[in-house]
Amino acid sequence: MLYVTVRVVDPSGRPKEYSRVSVKTPGFLGGWMAEVRTDADGEAEFELNIGASDRIEVYADGQILYEDYPKSRITVTVR
Numbered sequence: 001m002l003y004v005t006v007r008v009v010d011p012s013g014r015p016k017e018y019s020r021v022s023v024k025t026p027g028f029l030g031g032w033m034a035e036v037r038t039d040a041d042g043e044a045e046f047e048l049n050i051g052a053s054d055r056i057e058v059y060a061d062g063q064i065l066y067e068d069y070p071k072s073r074i075t076v077t078v079r
Contacts, residue, residue, distance in 0.1 A: 001047060001048070001049060002047075002048045002050060002051075002052065002070050002072075003045065003046070003047055003048075003072065004023070004045070004046045004048055004056075004070050004071070004072060004073075004074060005043050005044070005045050005046075005072065005073050005074070006021050006023070006038075006043065006044045006045075006046065006058055006060070006066075006074050006075075006076065007038075007041070007042050007043050007073065007074070007075040007076070008021060008038050008042045008043075008044070008060045008061075008075075008076055008077075008078055009042055009075060009076070009077050009078070010077070010078060011077060011079060014042075015038070015040070015041050015042025015043070016038060016042045016060075016061075016078055017038055017039065017040050017042060018037050018038060019037065019038045019042070019044075019060050019061050019078060020035050020036075020037060020059075020060065020061055020062070021035065021036050021037070021038060021044040021058065021059065021060050022034070022035045022036070022058075022059045023046050023048065023056055023057070023058055023059075024056065024057040024059070025048070025050050025054060025055075025056055025057075026055060026056075026057060033046055033048065048070060050070065052069065052070065053069065054069070054070070055067065055068060055069055056068070056069070056070050058074060058076060060076050060078050061078050063078065063079075065077070065078070
């Protein structure tokens, strides 16, 4: 089990409240996690039932903004 916090910021680096964030685990058994809205700090938390060597995709406001291995904290910029 991995816990991942996604922080969404605007191009100026300010947190984006109420952004829609979802995480997808690609591959044969991949799937979407529930969509989560960011809080006042621009953060959304996920509990992922995957290993550290599994790649993920992070979407914010309909844009794919991260494709890599999971980290405990991921910051993405929404344009």
